[in-house]
Amino acid sequence: MDIRTLSNILDGAKDLRVLCVGDVVLDRFVYGTTQRVSREAPVAVLDEQSIENMLGGAGNVIRNLRALGAKAILVSLVGDDAEGGEVAERLVAEGARNRLVVSSGRPTAVKTRFVSNGHQMLCVDRNPKSGIDADTEAALIAEIEAAVSDADIVILSDYGRGLVSPTVSAALMKAAKKSGVKVCVDPRGRDFSRYNGAFLIKPNALELFEEAGIDPVDDADTARALQTVHSRLTDVDHLIVTRGSKGMSEFDGSDTRHVRAQPRQVYDVSGAGDTAISMLAVALAAGARLRTAMEAAVHASGEVVTKVGTATVSPSDLIAAAGGGRGGHQLPLAEAVEIVARWRAHGLKIGFTNGCFDLLHAGHVSYLAKARAACDRLIVGLNSDTSVRQLKGAGRPINDADARASVLSALASVDQVVVFNEETPAALLDALKPDVYLKGADYTIDELLPLGGSVVLAYGGEIELIPLVEGKSTTGLIEKLKNSDR
16 A cells, blocks of 8 residues: 555544444453363363453454544443443553443353463353343433544444344434444444445455355455345445455445455454454545545555454554554564563464664574574564664664664564663563573573573573574674775
């Protein structure tokens, strides 16, 4: 996608107010290990190590909107229980406004996943079985009507948990039309006619297939499926289908148009639909044409599937992926810690190496490729400019940290770059706790202990030495350049 257009959209997102109406879910992950079988039944016993809660369902749309920089408001339904309180607290932590309706007779929707050694063992769904009563509908509609007038665009995120009844949906469409704001729908279940009045409806390929009875395997079938479903709707401007690696396709009542996705290495498709609808809405509210908004949504959802878990993408992620650099691809430590936790939860082996990497040369490239081969994800700790001067003296670095991080991030062997300001990466190693600390074989294990190696061994990590390419060094390269000028 064009970087300037994307930047304009993301800059505009900062002033946008996006209302999301839909089913919020508390996603709970119970992580542990399984090393024994129960005495009570032939089942594995999970030794619990940690529990992580996060916003799911429409709550994940809120997370995506906030990550993109927009102001987010959620109208949803929770129970009068601890999980409902957790949802409210997490919305506050996300910096979102909530207009939650609390129902004493209805539990908060919770999805609990039990994960052992990176593999999901069991998923337990606490799903409200009944629909919502008239009093709850009235309370939701009152919150919607109060919030719509303060919104630049609306997302209806239907996760099939009962909140989006025909009555609630119709009231939302009426209130939005009165306020002159567009409604973008992420649907669930059969019969899209309950979303009549929306500006667009965005099913995924499976949802479109279930609604149309036509499998959208290629462009021709996709066009027929879109036309079939659109013909059943009376007041919807656009029908858009997300097609994974094939991008998006849109039907406006007369023509079908396609937006292609760029090839990417897919790690996890969880939440990609939430990212797509969030970016669509943000781009439209920022003034983009629909095709441009689709290009932005394809770009954002394509980037989020390269991450592990139900992730979000930031403006810096998107600009970097579009070729503009992520401020040198420097990752804040807090974000790096979160990413490492997700990688580890999926059973990935985390590697770490560090250095100045001032003038990247063939020796560096070979070394980093070998380091990446020793793990599933490689984080590079990069000495800051101040740190390099302390280690190498005046006149170094030749390239500043942004430039060095940007070049490193372009390598397929490097998954993340974190800049540190100290002479050693000991504090960084303590925060990230990689499974393996990788350094060049010009060091010995004993020499690495005071440089951070002792930290790694203390928490049970490993140290591995990587063979270097003979005769390749930044210092030697600089001397060679100096001599060539004489």
